Amino acid sequence: MELWKQGAEAKIHKTDFYGKPCIVKERFSKSYRHPILDKSLTAQRVKSEIRAMLRCRMSGILTPTVYFVNMDSSCIYMEEMLDSVTVRDYIQSVQSSKTAVEAIETLTPLANTIGHTLGIMHKQNIVHGDLTTSNMLLQGDPSNNRLCLIDFGLSFFENLSEDKGVDLYVLERALISTHPNTEKLFNVILEAYCKSNDTGSKDVIAKLEEVRMRGRKRTMVG
Ligand SMILES: Nc1ncnc2c1ncn2[C@@H]1O[C@H](COP(=O)(O)OP(=O)(O)OP(=O)(O)O)[C@@H](O)[C@H]1O
Ligand SMILES: [Mg+2]
Known part of the structure; x- marks a missing residue:
């Protein structure tokens, strides 16, 4: 197996699985953790x-x-999403090749797709736990908005608006801190989210506001 990427928690290898292009995500042990807990x-x-x-x-x-x-080697063998880029790389490439106004215009359909997809995900009570632009892939021509979600290691199944609000807050922080001037895009994400998760979204947005306030208070106190 060829080592392709190494993150904080896992090594990503490329191989093939009975002839199919395959990614192996291998979680390695952390020496600072107690072995049984680890x-x-x-x-x-x-x-x-x-x-x-x-x-x-x-x-x-x-x-x-x-x-x-x-389970013995903590490896997941999964389909390699061929011809894909991370949403992070895509946003960066659009922002570096266009003016700020053009970039927002180009990225608005993607923001719509992200919001729509997360609305469906939360409707099923799936909380991702690590929503960042590196954990979203675009397959094929990015303008087709074929969005693929990955990296669900911190996910859980829960119907609480609080957990869903935190999920959106993590995305908001990740988006704004990685990509400048994306506040408008986050609003597009929220609008699309509310449309596709019509029943629960009001409470989730209220919780998001609450979590934002808490975040602000924490930074004010230092
Ligand atoms: N199935 C896949 N197809 C194509 N690329 C993938 C696939 N899975 C992962 N990748 C690439 O590898 C990168 C890292 O994968 P992933 O986010 O799952 O692990 P990680 O971030 O290292 O894990 P952790 O967040 O636990 O440290 C992704 O950002 C993506 O570029
Ligand atoms: Mg990741």
């Missing part, structure tokens, strides 16, 4: 990840197909 945390993340990927797929959200799981 083993149980790792197993929990692997299980959460495959569970959420399957649940998303069942509700029509694109996620890589899981081919095989090896």
Whole structure:
């Protein structure tokens, strides 16, 4: 297997699975954690990840197909999303090649798709836990908005507006801190979110406001 990327928690390898292009996500142990705790945390993340990927797929959200799981080595073998870029790289490339106004215009359909997809996800009570622009892929021509969600290791299944609000808050912070001038795009995401998650979105947005206030207070206190 060829090592492709290494994150804080996992190594990403490229290989093939019975002839299909395959990504192997291998979670490695952390030496600073107690070995028993480490083993149980790792197993929990692997299980959460495959569970959420399957649940998303069942509700029509694109996620890589899981081919095989090896609990002993904490490896998930999954479909490699061919011809894809992270939303992070895509936003950066649009922002660096266009004026600020043009960039917002180009990225608005993507923001719509992100909001719509997250609305469906939360409607199914799937909380992602690590919504960043690196954990979203665009497959094929980015203008087709074929959005694929990945990296569900911190996800859980919960019907609380608070957890969903925090999920959106994490995305807001990640978006604005990674990509300048994206406040407007986040508003587009929220509007689309509310449209696709019509029943629960009011409470989720109220919780988002609450979490924002808490965040602000914390920075004011230092
Ligand atoms: N199925 C896939 N197809 C194509 N690229 C992938 C796939 N899975 C992961 N990648 C690429 O590898 C990167 C890292 O994957 P992922 O986010 O799952 O792990 P990670 O961030 O290292 O995990 P952690 O957040 O636990 O540290 C992604 O940003 C993406 O570029
Ligand atoms: Mg990631």
